[in-house]
């Protein structure tokens with residue numbers, strides 16, 4: 001499993017194998033601006049700050065031009081992380097937690113000496 005760090009929130013979610021970024025966000029109780037969820041509208045653009053992603057299906061040049069791809073922009077509904085990634089969601093996409101009670105279940109756990117796993121949120125807050 002790979003981690004998806006949300007730069008503006010400061011948490012790392014654990015993505016399931018083959019899971020697109022928006023699927024991980026939704027499973028963690030987060031929502032952002034999106035519509036088609038199949039690579040056709042381009043509303044789910046995010047910037048990959050670190051790491052890399054692949055597309056399991058073709059994304060049309062008319063939806064995401066090469067110039068944007070070269071800047072690190074991906075379509076979150078189609079982009080599947082291949083390693084740990086850090087992403088920035090544009091402010092206009094209104095990333096927000098809509099179901100906070102399920103978020104802890106999707107946080108990446110970090111193994112601790114003594115066997116107790118600690119979520120990234122606990123690590124971040126000390």
Ligand code: FES
Pocket residue numbers: 034035036037038039040041042043044045075076077078
């Ligand atoms: S939601 Fe339409 S391209 Fe991602």
